[in-house]
Amino acid sequence: MAGIEFRNICKAFGLVKVIENLNLTIEDGKFTVLVGPSGCGKTTLLRIIAGIGPATSGECLMDGKDITDLEPARRGIAMVFQNYALYPTMNVRENIVFGLKNIGMPREKRDALVREYSGIVDLLDQLHKSPSQLSGGQRQRVALARAMVKTPKVFLMDEPLSNLDAKLRVQMRGELIELQKRLGATFVYVTHDQVEAMSMADTIVLMNKGRIQQKGSPEEIYDDPNNVFTAQFIGTPPMNLLEMENGCRLGYRPEAIALMRVSPGAGYCPAGEIVTREMLGAETHYKVRMAQGDVMVKSLDKGFAAGERVHVCVPLERMFFFDAQGDRLRPGQREYDACRRLMGGA
Amino acid sequence: MMGEKSVRRLAAAGAVLGLLLMLAGALLIKLSSLSALPDHALLRGVLAGRKVILILGAALTGASVYAGNIAVQGRRRLSGFFPYLLILPAMIFLVLFVLYPILNVIYMSFFKGSVLNPTKSFVGLKNYMALANKSAFIISVRNTFFYAVFFVSLVVLFALLMAVWLFDDRKLNKFAQTAIFTPHLIATVSCAFIWRWIMDFNDYGLLNTVLGIFGVAPVPWLESSKTAMWAIIIMNVWKNIGYYALILIAAMKSIPAEIYEAAILDNASRTKRFFRITLPMISPQLFVTLILLTIGSFNVFDSVNAMTQGGPGSSTEVIARFIYLFAFGNANSLGQGCAAAVFLMSIQLVLTAAYFRLLARRVHYQ
Structure with missing residues (x-):
């Protein structure tokens, strides 16, 4: 050996x-x-x-x-x-x-x-x-x-x-x-x-x-991906990435999203419209078009239809932050705290 | 629009008409050489246009076959006599230039005659019997076999060595490949003269000059019955190595690199990789090379004729030269030349059959 x-x-x-x-x-x-x-x-x-x-x-x-x-x-x-x-x-x-x-x-x-x-x-x-x-x-x-x-x-x-x-x-x-x-x-x-x-x-x-x-x-x-490349290479569909106001990038996996017809009022829940729907049996993939960009959603609920208005809700603890170079921001870093605050975290 | 069927009928009719015209043209050309023809205005006119008729016929045949071919494109299967019509032009050439000459030579070998009158008198198998008792013929057969054995084995051996040596893609190898291929492009007669100069015994011989530097006494390459055949073998080997090395290099390049890598990981030495992988994988090309070389070697003529003319004595007389001398040289011995030609062809047939019988099993086709 x-x-x-x-x-x-x-x-x-x-x-x-x-x-x-x-x-x-x-x-x-x-x-x-x-x-x-x-x-x-x-x-x-x-x-x-x-x-x-x-x-x-x-x-x-x-x-x-x-x-x-x-x-x-x-x-x-x-x-x-x-x-x-x-x-x-x-x-x-x-x-x-x-x-x-x-x-x-x-x-x-x-x-x-x-x-x-x-x-x-x-x-x-x-x-x-x-x-x-x-x-x-x-x-x-x-x-x-x-x-x-x-x-x-x-x-x-x-x-x-x-x-x-x-x-x-x-x-x-x-x-x-x-x-x-x-x-x-x-x-x-x-x-x-x-x-x-x-x-x-x-x-x-x-x-x-x-x-x-x-x-x-x-x-x-x-x-626990170290960078944008890893986050996007592994996983189907790959991790969703969105630009943030401070130049950093926000990432969350398609299965971290909860689709809601009505906004719960608190937390990260931007609105969007379902563009495509792929029913794969046990799970359903939706592509949602939002003002910030397109995201893929992996959901066990096949009850949404294309064209429907929805809210894309992600809890704070399932969000990843990456800096402008694509490297992961981790707790303790100043930029991490800034990103977290932008997303409504303390 | 015309239906496909009518196009095919039309094409077939055109082709047949064209072939008839060609035949008529050929007949007229043959006729015009006879002197005892009745003088008739119409016949004179037709005779004057005999070449035009031949060319028109050929053009019509070609065009019809082409048009017919286009009309049936896309169809899976051709039926009836149309497909035979399509291969007819090729078959005509084969019969005319391959089958007919072979049969004719066999036919002529039973007669005593000359080129002007090949079938003067029927002699049965006498020509063949005469060959068996002719020392000139027996010597030429022996010399041809000697030449064939060493020529073929040396070309195969050196072509293989060259192929292995020049396999890698290097600038020097590209140059060397071109260099060893070049003799193949030169006419054999020119090569023969170059080598006559190289092997010159008297004053200017390059080979003897170089050997002289190493203290070797001048060798009378072409003037001695001991070395003359070797001189011819060396020249022909030199001329052919490049061509066959190229075929083998191409074959070797088609072997995937991973197979060699796998063999390296399997602890196979260089020699083992050559004998267990390279050689079996180029066996189809090697087999073709062997057959082409063997058939070619028995036909050797031009290099002998240009370098030694069979001499000194009869030490380099070969079958092809015997055929040439008896068919066209001596009076009334065309039949014997033909008999020798039939004999030569049988040797080649038997050897090719033997190769297939003994070696084809060991040839690996992908």
């Missing part, structure tokens, strides 16, 4: 600096998800761990040992690629066993491992087939078996579910979580899908433009 540590990592492709001075610790035995929009450097980071796209400068440590210049094959890692990268000219068995053969593992031991792990991913009866004869989900499982059979200390996964259809993706999501719990290995998982990040991660590392925006458990990231 192994934790990973980045120290002052920089990575440039030609003249383009993708990552600058990044420091990060990935905990041992945890499911860590690197998430962010495309081009944010998350895959680059994964490839640095794997050793197939070394950093321009800085150090990468595993278990406290410097692995910056260690050969990829000696790092005790296994990687699952976005398009699986199966060997097209080998059948399923040869694909799984290739890495074991290369380290000179004896045949009986190899065969036993192949049986064990192809059983886990339910491929025992497909071993003789070539990858081109398999479905997307099956290929995915071959890639997983190929990674597991090496019993690595660290699993690296680069958007492994993005090529699957929606239903299979949800199913594989659950299987991966189970797998991680069973193996107890360190999982580093890259995705651009915040739902995947929220549902699978022990720790989320949210990145943008080569910088870490926030690191924390899904609860921390969701309930």
Whole structure:
């Protein structure tokens, strides 16, 4: 088992600096998800761990040992690629066993491992087939078996579910979580899908433009965002943001809003008109147009209609304040108190 | 608006008429070479316009097929004889320029005759029997096989090495790719003359001069029966490496980088990655290369003719030169030349079939 540590990592492709001075610790035995929009450097980071796209400068440590210049094959890692990268000219068995053969593992031991792990991913009866004869989900499982059979200390996964259809993706999501719990290995998982990040991660590392925006458990990231980027990236629909008179920004989640037909008279309850209504079954999303701007509302009450006049009421304790640069304002800061007073707080 | 059906009928009729006109034009051209023709004003007039008739026929056929094609576009399936009509022009050319010559050569190989009178007298299989007893022919077959084996294996080997070497996208590699491809653009005869100069034994030979710097005594490359065939092999290998290296580089570039990365993580050494990933994944292109090279190598003629003319002695005589000499050189031996040509074609057929039989199983298609 192994934790990973980045120290002052920089990575440039030609003249383009993708990552600058990044420091990060990935905990041992945890499911860590690197998430962010495309081009944010998350895959680059994964490839640095794997050793197939070394950093321009800085150090990468595993278990406290410097692995910056260690050969990829000696790092005790296994990687699952976005398009699986199966060997097209080998059948399923040869694909799984290739890495074991290369380290000179004896045949009986190899065969036993192949049986064990192809059983886990339910491929025992497909071993003789070539990858081109398999479905997307099956290929995915071959890639997983190929990674597991090496019993690595660290699993690296680069958007492994993005090529699957929606239903299979949800199913594989659950299987991966189970797998991680069973193996107890360190999982580093890259995705651009915040739902995947929220549902699978022990720790989320949210990145943008080569910088870490926030690191924390899904609860921390969701309930206590450090900045506007985090607040808007995580959550569907994203957090509502409105300009305030003092140049700061007010934010509140769509589910923090209580829609009222009649204003209660006290507190933050601006009036607006419902523009759109999306009924999703258990909940309903409304888009409300107010003088200050549009907000999304997530409500359990599907009784409102488009065109209706409503009041958008949010309690003070569910409001977030951000400064002009987009950083979160927290209690104790002078600007925080100013914002709070503007919203009618003491 | 005309219905689609009538357009198709019209197009078919136009195409048939055009083909008839072409045939008539061709016949008239053939007729005009005969001297014993009745003198008739109408015939004279038609004969004068024979080329116009041919061209008109071709134009009509082309236009009809084109119009018919447009009329049926969007339809899933063509029915009746119309689809055959569409491929008719291509089939005519195939029959005329491929099938007919092959059958004609086989036919002529049963006769004794010359170019002017190919089928003077029927001799049955005598031409083939004569070949079996002709030492010149046996030597040329042996030399051709020697050439083919070394030419093909050396080109494949060096093209592969070059492809591996020049794979990375570097400026130097781009230049080197162009450089090794250039000989492919030069006519074989010109290359032969360049190499005759390079391998010159007497005064100006570049190769011997360079070897001389290292203290090697001058080698009579083209003047010795021991080295002449090698000289031709070297020239042809040099000329062909670039072209086939380019095909293999293109094939190698189509292999996704992640597969190599996965292999690196799977502890596969460079050699292992080459033999287990690169080679199987470029096997379709390698297979085509092998077949093209093998067929081509048995047809070798121009380089031999320009560099050694079969000499010294008969050390570089090849089958194609034998065919050339007996078909067009000697008197009344066209049949023997044709028999040799049939023999050559059979070798190529058998080898290609053998490749498919033995290797196609190991070729991996995506």
